[in-house]
Amino acid sequence: ETELEEVLDAYRHIGTLKSKIPYGNGHINNTFLLTYEIPDGQEKRIILQEMNREVFKQPKELMENIIGVTSYLRGKIIENGGDPERETLNVVPADDGENYYVDSRGEYWRAYLFIEDATCYEQVETKEDFYQSALAFGNFQHLLAGYPAETLHETIPQFHDTRKRFNDFLRAVDEDKLGRVVHVRDEIDFVMKREGDADVFGDMLKRKELPLRVTHNDTKLNNIMIDNATRKGICVIDLDTVMPGLAMNDFGDSIRFGANTAAEDETDLSKVSSNLELFEVYVEGFLKGCQGSLTQTEIRLLPMGAKVMTYECGIRFLTDYLEGDHYFRIHRENHNLDRARTQFKLIEDMEAKWGEMEAIVRKAANK
Ligand code: ADP
Ligand code: MG
Ligand code: MG
Structure with a gap:
């Protein structure tokens, strides 16, 4: 809880935090859904994840991969006339401009735009x-x-x-x-x-x-x-x-x-x-x-x-x-x-x- 407060403090540029809840059924990362109010009065939702250091020993390299691939995808999607905010993950930098935040325990966090009007299904049913x-x-x-x-x-x-x-x-x-x-x-x-x-x-x-x-x-x-x-x-x-x-x-x-x-x-x-x-x-x-x-x-x-x-x-x-x-x-x-x-x-x-x-x-x- 105190770690979360510390991390939230590193992402203040997004807007005024309205709510934070644990989110999703992922087994690897620790995922939260954050809702902000942004200056135009609208809501903005963000996925915040604490990365699993047990499984991924090189968080910096991992984030380099993600930035490389998502920026490239963004370019392709725009070229194809798609919606780059919904068709790829988008990393939201912290207040200091970094693509991840390291908390005082040494744990790594990152934020993504929340993909709106879409659902993640757990099991193949059909x-x-x-x-x-x-x-x-x-x-x-x-x-x-x-x-x-x-x-x-x-x-x-x-x-x-x-x-x-x-x-x-x-x-x-x-x-x-x-x-x-x-x-x-x-x-x-x-x-x-x-x-x-x-x-x-x-x-x-x-x-x-x-x-x-x-x-x-x-x-x-x-x-x-x-x-x-x-x-x-x-x-x-x-x-x-x-x-x-x-x-x-x-x-x-x-x-x-x-x-x-x-x-x-x-x-x-x-x-x-x-x-x-x-x-x-x-x-x-x-x-x-x-x-x-x-x-x-x-x-x-x-x-x-x-x-x-x-x-x-x-x-x-x-x-x-x-x-x-x-x-x-x-x-x-x-x-x-x-x-x-x-x-x-x-x-x-x-x-x-x-x-x-x-x-x-x-x-x-x-x-
Ligand atoms: P894990 O490695 O723990 O499975 P994921 O990155 O798959 O972590 O995230 C866990 C869950 O959080 C996903 O299954 C999905 O429901 C939700 N989620 C993750 N990123 C987003 C996003 N950008 N927009 C909406 N939901 C997301
Ligand atoms: Mg997953
Ligand atoms: Mg995973």
């Missing part, structure tokens, strides 16, 4: 929601296609370096700190058999066969603002994990969790599969949003993106299980093993449907 999400994240790729991705900081180093994840897994098997290896021989075999998948993208990137892109890395529905009047996705928010990456990363991760017919920790594996109808919906929305910005190679690799992201995630769950569950929070015994198993089941299912997945992508690309 195919249309999933489609809107695909469209919005595809459009994000499209708008940022000309951005120099290599200038962005890697706020979580080697986030989607699948080879590194694989090597970390090998080390965990080798060390077998908790003696759990004997329980997961089949799962370890499963990962080993697909070792080649860990290098597909990394090798192509090295050979310059893939462009480095601006990726979002948290492509959930609740990171999109949906316009109340049109029900269309208008703005991608939550840019903390924006990093250089591959178009197939954002696409693939969305399929990994969004097309799964069961929960990520379902223990009845017969319920777990990758829904082709949802896959098709997402492919269509994503390609439409990308508006021709993806190369033929990237488009062809979309199914591979789904597989590699699922493989990487499964490897991380299994590694955490072997190392004693210190990264992903567990709520029951073997929770991370259960999670790893759903990912491996999804991979088997994708492998069985591979021809169909490729056909769906070809069909959507030719529309």
